[in-house]
Amino acid sequence: GAALAFIADKPSAPSRLAATGLRVEKNVVVNPFRTDRLSKNHFNPQGGAIAIHSGLSTDLLGETGVIHASFTDYRVAYTNEADFLRGCDDRGAGMVVNGKVTLTLTDGEIAHNCGGGLIATDFVAHRELLGLKASFWSWPRYNMPGTAEGEQRVLLVNSTIENNVGSLGAGLRAAFAFASNLTLSNCTVSNNLAWHWTAGGTYANTSLSTGGGIAIATAEDRTASVSLINTNVRDNVAALHGGGVSVAGPRPVSMHGCIISGNTCGGTGGGVHVVAGNVALTDTRVEDNRAVENETIAHHGRLFHINKEARERLMEYHEEVDTGREPDIENYHTGVTWARVPGNGGGIYVRFRTNLTLERTELLGNSAYASGGGLFAESHCRILTDSLRVVNCTAQLRGGGAATFQSELHLGGSPMFDRNAARHGTGGGLHCERGLVVLESNTLATLQGNEAVSGGGMSLHNGRLQTSPSVRLQLENNTALHKGGGVLLTWYGQLDLLPSASMTVTGNAAAYGGGIMVEEEGSLTLAGNSTLAGNSAENGGGIYVTGLVALQLEQAELRNNSATDGGAMMIDSLDPGSSMDLDEVFFVDNTARRAGGALRILDTTLARCLYHSCSFTGNEASAGGGAVYQENALVNCTPTLAGNSAVYGADLATPPARVLLMDWSVCREGWKGESNNTCTLEVSSGHPLPTLRLSVMDGFHSLVRTFREEVRLETSAGANLTGEVAAYEGGAITFDRAVLSAPPNQTYPITLVSPDLEDVPTPHIQVAVRGCLPDTFLDQGYRCIPSAKTCPPGKYMVGSTMESRACAPCPVNHFKEATSDAACTMCPPFSQSPLVGAGSINQCICLEGMYLVQSGAAAGCRECPYGAVCAAGQPMGVREGFWRPNASASAGNIYACARPESCLGVAAAGGSACAGGYEGRLCSRCAAGRALQGAECARCGGGLVG
Numbered sequence: 001g002a003a004l005a006f007i008a009d010k011p012s013a014p015s016r017l018a019a020t021g022l023r024v025e026k027n028v029v030v031n032p033f034r035t036d037r038l039s040k041n042h043f044n045p046q047g048g049a050i051a052i053h054s055g056l057s058t059d060l061l062g063e064t065g066v067i068h069a070s071f072t073d074y075r076v077a078y079t080n081e082a083d084f085l086r087g088c089d090d091r092g093a094g095m096v097v098n099g100k101v102t103l104t105l106t107d108g109e110i111a112h113n114c115g116g117g118l119i120a121t122d123f124v125a126h127r128e129l130l131g132l133k134a135s136f137w138s139w140p141r142y143n144m145p146g147t148a149e150g151e152q153r154v155l156l157v158n159s160t161i162e163n164n165v166g167s168l169g170a171g172l173r174a175a176f177a178f179a180s181n182l183t184l185s186n187c188t189v190s191n192n193l194a195w196h197w198t199a200g201g202t203y204a205n206t207s208l209s210t211g212g213g214i215a216i217a218t219a220e221d222r223t224a225s226v227s228l229i230n231t232n233v234r235d236n237v238a239a240l241h242g243g244g245v246s247v248a249g250p251r252p253v254s255m256h257g258c259i260i261s262g263n264t265c266g267g268t269g270g271g272v273h274v275v276a277g278n279v280a281l282t283d284t285r286v287e288d289n290r291a292v293e294n295e296t297i298a299h300h301g302r303l304f305h306i307n308k309e310a311r312e313r314l315m316e317y318h319e320e321v322d323t324g325r326e327p328d329i330e331n332y333h334t335g336v337t338w339a340r341v342p343g344n345g346g347g348i349y350v351r352f353r354t355n356l357t358l359e360r361t362e363l364l365g366n367s368a369y370a371s372g373g374g375l376f377a378e379s380h381c382r383i384l385t386d387s388l389r390v391v392n393c394t395a396q397l398r399g400g401g402a403a404t405f406q407s408e409l410h411l412g413g414s415p416m417f418d419r420n421a422a423r424h425g426t427g428g429g430l431h432c433e434r435g436l437v438v439l440e441s442n443t444l445a446t447l448q449g450n451e452a453v454s455g456g457g458m459s460l461h462n463g464r465l466q467t468s469p470s471v472r473l474q475l476e477n478n479t480a481l482h483k484g485g486g487v488l489l490t491w492y493g494q495l496d497l498l499p500s501a502s503m504t505v506t507g508n509a510a511a512y513g514g515g516i517m518v519e520e521e522g523s524l525t526l527a528g529n530s531t532l533a534g535n536s537a538e539n540g541g542g543i544y545v546t547g548l549v550a551l552q553l554e555q556a557e558l559r560n561n562s563a564t565d566g567g568a569m570m571i572d573s574l575d576p577g578s579s580m581d582l583d584e585v586f587f588v589d590n591t592a593r594r595a596g597g598a599l600r601i602l603d604t605t606l607a608r609c610l611y612h613s614c615s616f617t618g619n620e621a622s623a624g625g626g627a628v629y630q631e632n633a634l635v636n637c638t639p640t641l642a643g644n645s646a647v648y649g650a651d652l653a654t655p656p657a658r659v660l661l662m663d664w665s666v667c668r669e670g671w672k673g674e675s676n677n678t679c680t681l682e683v684s685s686g687h688p689l690p691t692l693r694l695s696v697m698d699g700f701h702s703l704v705r706t707f708r709e710e711v712r713l714e715t716s717a718g719a720n721l722t723g724e725v726a727a728y729e730g731g732a733i734t735f736d737r738a739v740l741s742a743p744p745n746q747t748y749p750i751t752l753v754s755p756d757l758e759d760v761p762t763p764h765i766q767v768a769v770r771g772c773l774p775d776t777f778l779d780q781g782y783r784c785i786p787s788a789k790t791c792p793p794g795k796y797m798v799g800s801t802m803e804s805r806a807c808a809p810c811p812v813n814h815f816k817e818a819t820s821d822a823a824c825t826m827c828p829p830f831s832q833s834p835l836v837g838a839g840s841i842n843q844c845i846c847l848e849g850m851y852l853v854q855s856g857a858a859a860g861c862r863e864c865p866y867g868a869v870c871a872a873g874q875p876m877g878v879r880e881g882f883w884r885p886n887a888s889a890s891a892g893n894i895y896a897c898a899r900p901e902s903c904l905g906v907a908a909a910g911g912s913a914c915a916g917g918y919e920g921r922l923c924s925r926c927a928a929g930r931a932l933q934g935a936e937c938a939r940c941g942g943g944l945v946g
Helices: 081-086 127-132 312-322
Strands: 004-008 015-020 023-025 048-054 067-072 075-077 093-098 101-106 109-111 118-121 153-157 160-162 172-176 181-185 188-190 214-218 225-229 232-234 245-248 252-256 259-261 272-275 278-282 285-287 295-299 302-306 348-351 355-359 362-364 375-378 382-386 389-391 402-405 408-412 416-418 421-426 430-433 436-439 444-448 451-454 458-461 464-467 472-476 479-483 487-490 494-497 502-506 509-512 516-518 523-527 529-533 536-539 543-547 550-554 557-559 562-565 569-574 579-583 586-588 591-595 599-601 615-617 620-624 628-630 640-642 645-648 656-661 678-684 692-698 712-714 720-722 727-729 732-735 739-741 746-753 764-770 776-778 784-786 795-798 806-809 850-853 860-863 930-933 936-939
Touching (some): 048 067, 048 101, 075 093, 093 109, 118 153, 214 225, 402 408, 430 436, 620 628
Parallel strands (some): 004 048, 101 153, 153 181, 160 188, 181 225, 225 252, 245 272, 252 278, 272 348, 348 375, 362 389, 389 416, 408 436, 421 451, 430 458, 444 472, 451 479, 487 516, 516 543, 543 569, 586 615, 591 620, 620 645, 678 764
Antiparallel strands (some): 295 302, 795 806, 850 860
């Protein structure tokens, strides 16, 4: 007790201490843990500015004293900021209470103390328990022999505990081994820092840095209790666990009407951290708390780096998800990896058989670096809730709103999971793994607007959702980038809906299973009042099923869902042993942008009809199967069908089953029947093939009218097949003007190639290539080219034999004007033809610096005269400073002007041009309104005229 020590160690009448207006400031406890000064083998509790103790000098087997203390309008603070920031663990607490003490603190403040704000313990221990501090969270599970009993009562009313620094429970630490009680009413615990200092003043990563605001520990065999009433725990920091409140031990801790906000931890439990506890929150808000990893924060004017060692395995998980690879599931679900990494439980974290009750509690805007943005529970915890609201919480891995591992979560009343996100993992709203989620009777549970990579609304990974009578479950507008927009059932995940319960899955979206995704031994049972409506996906707008699964839908309704394939449902490849049962399911107004307006079945091993008793009404597909598109046509499958539509197979369709040739008249042998389906075409090499028209039929004998991939023709090596891409119209594939160039007198197969036609029987088409017709010859590209006798303008004859004669274009600087077998003529001197195939002398143009004389003895290209401009192929022009009478004047009629600036000249045809104010021959005369003044024609002024 640096300022005040009050000790009563005799079992006489209670000692009393009362103070009003007390101020205790700037006191320092020197060496509060000096073990060499212990007497009678006792552990001297940590010292404080104020110390209130009963039984310090009493033998452990004897009795202790009793103290009743009260402080009103008090302040206990250490305000020397320089010392305060130098390192706090060796400075002692603000107030220490030990043993049988009844303490009442009203209308006061405990602030800026080192070693904690208020420490309350009800026991005096043996020296052998000197390690108590280091094992603070483990001792409550065991009896404590060698302790002196001391029931304690601590009541804080309208008090503030702020800006304290301590290694365990920086604001308030309560350790009760007996039937003690702590109550905070209308108090504020804020801006405290749980930080364990080493001798060098640096952080040591131990369990001591726990409980930034409040730390509570109770023993198993006593009836201690802690109550927080209308108390605000905000902006506290714990380097390890429990940024706001940390609880260990089974005795009840209740929070009523409290606000736990803005707290931060570097381990688990940003707002509340509970181990082996029994905690109840009623009408409490847990808001904007964080469980972080590898982050530097500012507190008390200093920077603190919490959890400075990054977890590489966590980063590997992020990379696996971001690159689309499936994460290492087994390593991540052992309970020693992802469940225990730092950064779990942004709002609340509970573990080891904790009982947690949340009544009318809100988890708002909390975030977790790893999992459980709002709530995280592991190791056989039981959580009972009534009208829980989890809103805008985020996590990087699992459970943006809540994540449970080997635990039970009971949801009652009207629980709401709204706009939560698991940014790199599963379960945007809720993730349950190896545990149980129970919807209690008459519960209306809503998961809406949540986001994740998979399981946007909820993911059950070897977890089970159990419903009770009269339960209503709503999953609305949730989104997953990959699988299960509303729900993901994977690795034995199970959702069972009782007939008396109801579920609506609406407006959810994902790549696979917009509403629900079932995979990897997942199980889905919907009996009775279940509706999946308005969901969307690339595959399986309402439901997507793959692998070894169990699926039972009875009297469910899938309405207005949409996808590229399987508007309402897609059944992918199933493993042997899967159980599938669709009983009286209603598929209404679903849409597929490709195939299977309501249902698409990719599995080719199904030997029975799954949808015999189902009803398909008003479904639509842009390709095949307005109602159902399946890989094989099954007999005795007669569902109720009405008003479905598709490009082909308005009700039922399969992929292409066979290809038929529609016009056999093009074949040399004609039609020989289905048993000899061969067509031989005869053409000359390089000539177009006859038009081929083929029809594609599905397993239900409907014309397949659309194809996902291009259909083309191919032939054997050594031949070249070119031509137009196939055209599709009216269920027919038409190949027109295809050309086969190949050595003659051989037969070449023609094959239809398309991913849509793999393993589909197609007509056997072959082409018999004849030799070239008379007056044609075969060129190097195996094309029959007509032999040339005369050549048109611009071309001349090449080849010495009839088979080799051909017309070739005139080379550069040559032309040919008539149809004949004559050679091309060279362009006249000083001219050129820059292109091949010139058919007129007019295409020979004069070179640069020359101009063309059209007629007379001097006709041809002539050298450009002095004062002229001659561009290649252009008429002669005049330079600046020169003049000629008109454009047709000869080269000898270009004159230099006396005043060069008066003659503009021209660069092309058009005659001469005079500058402004000049006119006449050689632009030597002043224009009207101007007169010669000096050497230029100036404008007349002052009433004068020129």
